[in-house]
Amino acid sequence: MTHPNDPALRSFIPVDAESDFPIQNLPYGVFSARGLAPRVGVAIGDYVLDLWELEQDGRLAVGQDGPGVFVADTLNPFMALGPKVWAATRSRISELLRHDNGELRDNEALCRRVLVPMKEARLHLPIAVSGYTDFYASKEHASNVGIMFRGKENALQPNWLHMPVGYNGRASTVVVSGTKVRRPRGQLKPPGADLPSFGACRRLDFELEMGAVIGQPSPMGETLTEALAEQMIFGFVLLNDWSARDIQQWEYVPLGPFLAKAFATSISPWVVTSAALEPFRRQGPKQDPAPLPYLQQTQPHNYDIELEVALRAAPMSKPARICRTNFKYMYWSSVQQLLHHASSGCAMNVGDLLGSGTMSGPEKDQRGSLLEISWNGTEPVELASGITRTFLEDGDSLVMRGWCQGNGYRVGFGEVEGTIVPA
Amino acid sequence: MTHPNDPALRSFIPVDAESDFPIQNLPYGVFSARGLAPRVGVAIGDYVLDLWELEQDGRLAVGQDGPGVFVADTLNPFMALGPKVWAATRSRISELLRHDNGELRDNEALCRRVLVPMKEARLHLPIAVSGYTDFYASKEHASNVGIMFRGKENALQPNWLHMPVGYNGRASTVVVSGTKVRRPRGQLKPPGADLPSFGACRRLDFELEMGAVIGQPSPMGETLTEALAEQMIFGFVLLNDWSARDIQQWEYVPLGPFLAKAFATSISPWVVTSAALEPFRRQGPKQDPAPLPYLQQTQPHNYDIELEVALRAAPMSKPARICRTNFKYMYWSSVQQLLHHASSGCAMNVGDLLGSGTMSGPEKDQRGSLLEISWNGTEPVELASGITRTFLEDGDSLVMRGWCQGNGYRVGFGEVEGTIVPA
Numbered sequence: 031m032t033h034p035n036d037p038a039l040r041s042f043i044p045v046d047a048e049s050d051f052p053i054q055n056l057p058y059g060v061f062s063a064r065g066l067a068p069r070v071g072v073a074i075g076d077y078v079l080d081l082w083e084l085e086q087d088g089r090l091a092v093g094q095d096g097p098g099v100f101v102a103d104t105l106n107p108f109m110a111l112g113p114k115v116w117a118a119t120r121s122r123i124s125e126l127l128r129h130d131n132g133e134l135r136d137n138e139a140l141c142r143r144v145l146v147p148m149k150e151a152r153l154h155l156p157i158a159v160s161g162y163t164d165f166y167a168s169k170e171h172a173s174n175v176g177i178m179f180r181g182k183e184n185a186l187q188p189n190w191l192h193m194p195v196g197y198n199g200r201a202s203t204v205v206v207s208g209t210k211v212r213r214p215r216g217q218l219k220p221p222g223a224d225l226p227s228f229g230a231c232r233r234l235d236f237e238l239e240m241g242a243v244i245g246q247p248s249p250m251g252e253t254l255t256e257a258l259a260e261q262m263i264f265g266f267v268l269l270n271d272w273s274a275r276d277i278q279q280w281e282y283v284p285l286g287p288f289l290a291k292a293f294a295t296s297i298s299p300w301v302v303t304s305a306a307l308e309p310f311r312r313q314g315p316k317q318d319p320a321p322l323p324y325l326q327q328t329q330p331h332n333y334d335i336e337l338e339v340a341l342r343a344a345p346m347s348k349p350a351r352i353c354r355t356n357f358k359y360m361y362w363s364s365v366q367q368l369l370h371h372a373s374s375g376c377a378m379n380v381g382d383l384l385g386s387g388t389m390s391g392p393e394k395d396q397r398g399s400l401l402e403i404s405w406n407g408t409e410p411v412e413l414a415s416g417i418t419r420t421f422l423e424d425g426d427s428l429v430m431r432g433w434c435q436g437n438g439y440r441v442g443f444g445e446v447e448g449t450i451v452p453a
Numbered sequence: 454m455t456h457p458n459d460p461a462l463r464s465f466i467p468v469d470a471e472s473d474f475p476i477q478n479l480p481y482g483v484f485s486a487r488g489l490a491p492r493v494g495v496a497i498g499d500y501v502l503d504l505w506e507l508e509q510d511g512r513l514a515v516g517q518d519g520p521g522v523f524v525a526d527t528l529n530p531f532m533a534l535g536p537k538v539w540a541a542t543r544s545r546i547s548e549l550l551r552h553d554n555g556e557l558r559d560n561e562a563l564c565r566r567v568l569v570p571m572k573e574a575r576l577h578l579p580i581a582v583s584g585y586t587d588f589y590a591s592k593e594h595a596s597n598v599g600i601m602f603r604g605k606e607n608a609l610q611p612n613w614l615h616m617p618v619g620y621n622g623r624a625s626t627v628v629v630s631g632t633k634v635r636r637p638r639g640q641l642k643p644p645g646a647d648l649p650s651f652g653a654c655r656r657l658d659f660e661l662e663m664g665a666v667i668g669q670p671s672p673m674g675e676t677l678t679e680a681l682a683e684q685m686i687f688g689f690v691l692l693n694d695w696s697a698r699d700i701q702q703w704e705y706v707p708l709g710p711f712l713a714k715a716f717a718t719s720i721s722p723w724v725v726t727s728a729a730l731e732p733f734r735r736q737g738p739k740q741d742p743a744p745l746p747y748l749q750q751t752q753p754h755n756y757d758i759e760l761e762v763a764l765r766a767a768p769m770s771k772p773a774r775i776c777r778t779n780f781k782y783m784y785w786s787s788v789q790q791l792l793h794h795a796s797s798g799c800a801m802n803v804g805d806l807l808g809s810g811t812m813s814g815p816e817k818d819q820r821g822s823l824l825e826i827s828w829n830g831t832e833p834v835e836l837a838s839g840i841t842r843t844f845l846e847d848g849d850s851l852v853m854r855g856w857c858q859g860n861g862y863r864v865g866f867g868e869v870e871g872t873i874v875p876a
Contacts, residue, residue, distance in 0.1 A: 161625055166708060187706055192649050193640055197708035198621035198715075202584055202800040203673050212674040214797040217616055217745065226615050228745045228796070250626050250717070251635040277797065283610055285589060285620035286709020289797035292621075294673070322640065322651045373651070374637040374700065374712035377625040 034124035035309050037437055041127045042135040043145070045075040050300075050433055050442020053127050054309075056120060057265070057300035057443070058105055061151040068103040068154055071146070072123055073300055073444070078151045079123065083144045089134070090122055104158040105301060106381045109245035109264050116245070116264065120305055153299035155206040156267070157243055160381035162204055162295065163371060164239075164271060165196040167362035169315065171390040174402045191319060194362035194370045196387075199271075200292040204383065206299050207268075207446040213424060213453040214293040216277035226280060230453035233275035233407065234422040237388040238339050238398035238430055240357055241269035242364035243301050244382035251375040256327055259368040262378065266307065266333075266364075268298040268430050268446040269385050275401055275421070295385070298430075298446040306441050310334045310434040312358045321366070324373055331363035335443075337389060337432045339398070343417050344425035350413040352403055355389055355396035357432070424452045457547035458732050460860055464550040465558040466568070468498040473723075473856055473865020476550050477732075479543060480688070480723035480866070481528055484574040491526040491577050494569070496723055496867070497550055501574045504546075506567045512557070513545055527581040528724060532668035532687050533803045539668070539687065543728055576722035578629040579690070580666055583804035585627055585718065586794060587662075587694060588619040590785035592738065594813040597825045614742060617785035617793045619810075622694075623715040627806065629722050630691075630869040636847060636876040637716040639700035649703060653876035656698035656830065657845040660811040661762050661821035661853055663780055664692035665787035666724050667805035674798040679750055682791040685801065689730065689756075689787075691721040691853050691869040692808050698824055698844070718808070721853075721869040729864050733757045733857040735781045744789070747796055754786035758866075760812060760855045762821070766840050767848035773836040775826055778812055778819035780855070847875045 032039055034054070041053040051057065051073040061078050062068045069082035082100040084090040092099060092108070092115050099107040108115075126134045134140060166172055169186075172195075176185030189195060213234055219226040245264025248254055254262075271291060278290030314332035321327075335357035340349030362370075367384050388398040397403045400421050403411050410418035422428065427449040433442035455462055457477065464476040474480065474496040484501050485491045492505035505523040507513040515522060515531070515538050522530040531538075549557045557563060589595055592609075595618075599608030612618060636657055642649040668687025671677055677685075694714060701713030737755035744750075758780035763772030785793075790807050811821040820826045823844050826834050833841035845851065850872040856865035 161623065189640075189642075189649070189703055189706070193704065195704070195708055195711075197711050198623055200584065200621055200799055201624075202802050202805075203798075205673070212798050215676070216797045217612075219612075225742075226612070226745070228747050250628070253638070274797070280612055281616065281618070282707070282709070283612070284705070284709070285618055286705070286707070288618075288620050289793070289799060292794075292799035293797045319648075322649070324651050370712070371715075374639045374697070374716045375626075375635050376623055376712060376715035379625050382625075 034120050035306065037439065040129040041074060042129045043075045043077060043127065047438055048440065049075055050440055050444050051075055052439040053124060054436065054439055055302060055306050055441045056123055057302045057306065059156045059300045060103055060105065060154040062154065063146045063151045067101065070100040070102065070105060070108060073148065074127055076148050077145045078148055080144045080146055087140060089126065092119060103154065105156050106158050110380045112246060113261050116303065117305065120303065153206060155204065156299055156301050157383070158381050159201040159204045159383050160379035162199040162201040162383045162385065163196050164199040164385035164387065165194050165362065165367050166387040167194050167360050167367060168387055168390050169361040170359060170392055171388040171398060171402065174390060174397065178406050194367045196367065197286045199295065199385065203292060204295045204297060207296055209296060209448065210451045211272055211294045211448045212451050214274050214277065215453050216274060216289050217280055218276045219280045220276065231274040231277055234450065235273045235275050235400045236422065236428045237271035237273055238337060238353060239269040239271050239388060240335070240386045241267045241297055242384040243267060244378055244384065245380060247380055248372050248378040250377035253375065254369055254372045256365060256369065259365045260331065262368065263304050263364060265301040265303040267301055268432050268443045270296040270428065270430055270446050270448060271385055272296065296446050296448045298443050300444050302441060302443055307333050307434065309436065310441065314363055315359065315361050325366050325369055327363065327365060331365040332358045332360055333434065334358045335432050335434055337430065340429045341413055341419065342427040343413055343423065346414050346417065349427065349429050352411055353396060353398055355391035355398060357389060359391045360386055360389060422450050424450050426450050457543050458729065460862065463552040464497060465552045466498045466500060466550065470861055471863065472498055473863055473867050474498055475862040476547060477859065477862055478725060478729050478864045479546055480725045480729065482579045482723045483526055483528065483577040485577065486569045486574045490524065493523040493525065493528060493531060495546055496571065499571050500568045501571055502546065503567045503569055510563060512549065515542060526577065528579050529581050529804045535669060536684050539726065540728065543726065576629060578627065579722055579724050580804050582624040582627045582806050583802035585622040585624040585806045585808065586619050587622040587808035587810065588617050588785065588790050589810040590617050590783050590790060591810055591812050592784040593782060593815055594811040594821060594825065597813060597820065601829050617790045619790065620709045622718065622808065626715060627718045627720060630719055632719060632871065633874045634695055634717045634871045635874050637697050637700065638876050639697060639712050640703055641699045642703045643699065654697035654700055657873065658696045658698050658823045659845065659851045660694035660696055661760060661776060662692040662694050662811060663809045664690045664720055665807040666690060667801055667807065668803060670803055671795055671801045673800035676798065677792055677795045679788060679792065682788045683754065685791065686727050686787060688724040688726040690724055691855050691866045693719040693851065693853055693869050693871060694808055695719065719869050719871045721866050723867050725864065725866055730756050730857065732859065733864065737786055738782065738784050748789050748792055750786065750788060754788040755781045755783055756857065757781045758855050758857055760853065763852045764836055764842065765850040766836055766846065769837050769840065772850065772852050775834055776819060776821055778814035778821060780812060782814045783809055783812060845873050847873050849873050
């Protein structure tokens, strides 16, 4: 049988070379359409394949533990079934969608039932987020922020090269692309002010991140191996870690960012599986000093994923690109982040989301936040004639995209979009 | 009808004056016994009242939205029904347990079904913890830690008197009293070491806290009023925020505590309701400077809860008290913590747990952590002849208790216990 990642595979459903969703991808999401309850779907070209209807029709089985997992409103029950079921399901869906398999292709009634035009589908938050942890794993981002606030000599904190520094984020406000983001209010104490005041954030920012979706649990008190950690990662989403820089500045010493990040975190509706990313696996940056043994990797765990951020101010007809970078620059891989996370005996759950931290690259146009792009507000970026930004304004829409470029096809993430509404 | 808080009320079940669970308390928990599935119960004297059996027998109704909430393995479905149902349920249970009501008292068969001796019951984690947030709201604790690490002049950080400083904790490792706590491993870089190493924590500590249990949600993007915040707090538990001081010291700059707190957080199995605590409501410490308007309180929101910590080293026959303090010293009340939490538009969920932060009092014997009791390891505390501690050792058992002292009765929390097992 042809491997689902084979670049030569084609689907009977026409898929554009620029589409994010060829047969090599098959990302999972949760959608609703036709007035029916949410169910699990897979993106293929401009369609969503309804896995619940496929299962009902006896075309897709997930084993004795799993019937009904596709009628859930999150991917968690399916993810909980584990890597063997993930692999078998991916193979079977690939087989059903092949151009040379008539089973679905030639069954017009079934096609009508299981293939929903994407423009008719409402996409939901794909996972129930058990815990949201945000890392700080791009050396370029950490260095940029460090230089800005502490100078070049002390750019990286002493611990940064020894561990994937991270903190617990707020899971309750992880939302799906398209959700409007209300400008947060909070305590502000601008430089020169004697006392803090409470008001609308004035330095509202985005952070370009990827999120690793944990699909298997690990019990409290136990640690992981590299192989186990890798198997626990079901897939990845695009992630915008919205940040209120001014709230953060006043609140974060000594216990870290809290409300400055708690008002919203947006993710893409499609979870691209680790299996689909396999051909795009790359060696990450050289780690010097060598990580401690519990963080060492015998396999490459980075991915070559092109990332792009565009910003549209209300008067603009289309968004202007303000950043183009790549996930491969990430210093601490998601596997290392997970190894570190569990190293103290912290239990991991199905549905945990690990944000990579802002993904900046080595070049100036590869900076993944307005804080860096505008160098702390001192260098406004021009979006269009007469329209500049240092931080986000009400009505601004921020769009992130990501894709792996194959030979003649893309394995893409779609987009994560958010528009700012007034406080 | 007599109010459920009336000090003169008595139950037909004999309750000792020193018992934590008189008819004025009626705390909720989740238990299993007799080989049956977990269900919701209420503690009364040495018994657990089985609410599911009561409901089955038609003695307790929670309205049309609620049937079956008592057969759940968490309190979340019951809490989600809201304050009116909480109040009605409390009244009805109080009525059923009164000494002068024969309905349950004289029905021997029903008594056998619904009253389970507590020693035969296994107590479970009472809530599904949606999010765990830990505050830092005791001025004495923050000052002690500040003096230790930054000197007397800079003891409190500049933001501390203006907001309840907090951070997101890890919900996945919140466990019920009695759960063994494995000594965590992690990156350590003791003073003088050139490089970090990975190993077992050497400075393992407890933190005496109370946890506020959120029983009603608030949507993303909305803020709260004092009255609303108060109504959202279902009740309180004792909470031990186990801490690895050496892991914390190396990891926490700049994003706050992470793995040093992620290996375990223990809570008491009984949730004492805000309703039961009402007679013990007290004015908190004077707040100077006055809080910003969004944090101002028109009502007192502190409680007079006696708190005690005892430590038993393996060779000791019983624990030795090492701290005695009171919840009334908390500078920022749980209502203020919740107001602050939601102030940026952060969504709150049923089952959120807000740790108060370590509850130290003004006196030396009122310190709520070994870090403070042993003054950063420099002043060992004597537990028994020849047995001293600076931090926790393997085999040590830590027990916290808390109670409100009424006239002739106590509204108590039971205990939260944890024993350290080797790394």
